[in-house]
Amino acid sequence: MNLGLRPLDAGEAAAAIRQGDAPGGLSWAHGGPSAEDRVVLGIAADEVPTWLIVVDETIVGMCGLHAPIEDGVGVEVGYHVVGSWRGRGIATAAVAELLDHLADRGVDLVGAEVLGDSPWAPASEAVLRGNGFAACARPADVDGARRFEVDLSATRAGDPQATGSRRAAGRRDRSRRS
Secondary structure, three states, X not given: OOEEXXXXXXXXXXXXXXXXXXXXXXXXXXXXOOHHHHHHHHHHXXXXXXXXXXXXXXXXXXXXXXXXXXXXXXXXXXEEEOHHHOOOOHHHHHHHHHXXXXXXXXXXXXXXXXXOOOOOHHHHHHHHHOOOOEEOOOOOOOOOEEEEEEEOHHHHHOOHHHHHHHHHHHHHHHHHHO
């Protein structure tokens, strides 16, 4: 299985919303585009950094930021995998790749929120923890959500514990899927 992130630009996202076609000559996985995918396409059309999660030329989900990257400001990430592709480690691997990209761009602090009443909360928390995120005391933006954060500055500083656990989690998931 060949998994990767593909940047989605605003024009492609807007066209996908208007026409319903998958961007970039790719195809949607069975069950996509979901309602969550359509929301993310709308966010991407507003020029917020968004990536398609692609397996063998098929869009199986999306991930991205809740706002553009600003110097000295942490970012909030979100991700979604279509139902027919869940439970295969895809979200964990995609978030690992996204964190590598953000670290390369100089982002230090990355946050994410998990809705406590969501049936997917345990799986989503496992994705975050598998990528080095930890629950934090800072309140979540959404009532009933739990906030998680990871500090990527240690990745750039060469801290093997910070990079090792996050990257090892992604490698484990990728090798399990192969």
